Amino acid sequence: MSAAEARAGAPRVLGCESCGLVSANVLAGDASGELVQHCPRCGHVLRETKPMSVQRTWACVIAAAVLYVPANALPVMITVSAPDREEHTLLGGIRELWVDGSWGLAAIVFIASIAVPVLKICVLALLAWTVQLAPGWRRLERAKLYRLIEAVGHWSMLDVYVVVLLAATIRFGPLASVRPGPGLLSFAAVVVLTMLGTHSFDPRLIWKDGRRTD
Helix, strand or coil, X not given: CCHHHHHHCCCCEEECCCXXXXXXXXXXXXXXXXXXXXXXXXXXXXXXXXXXXXXXXXXHHHHHHHHHHHHHHCCCEEEEECCXXXXXXHHHHHHHHHHCCCHHHHHHHHHXXXXXXXXXXXXXXXXXXHXXXXXXXXXXXXXXXXXXXXXXXXXXXXXXXXXXXXXXXXXXXXXXXXXXXXXXXXXXXXXXXXXXXXXXXXXXXXXCCCCCCC
């Protein structure tokens, strides 16, 4: 596709991501693509789509998938009470809560620490893949999936908040303490990467035809 053809299919209006103002696309006829249009109200750069959206989404998804392995394999919390020292992984902590009868808390932790990160990684990978290879496939459903992961994504930090609060409050000198484990850093990185991937993905690409994703 030539630059002229690409600009010929450009939208007539552009929405500002910062303030929401809709402006006429005065660069729609520019074939070079070098000029930049700014929002007349807040000065934010107006773009048809986010630059390198799919590439940045893929980078975040792959990094999050890789870090998800140590996030589950390594302990996220270490409890020390003389003379015992116990290490707790995500799955191990969920199992202990379930065995102890705290079914509701176990379900909340499972959803926040296992289901939500996996859901976000899979949905982001699906969105990026379909934008590149199947742009016309179930557009409305994909748009709803994006809004879903955008809405629930930040709740996956619940485990991090709980461990940090425990480590800060449960201190009994040298006899007993709770501190974060190395798996917590990996889990926090997974959460941040999925949030960055969600922010990097441009849902407007769902409604575009063709395979131009830059």
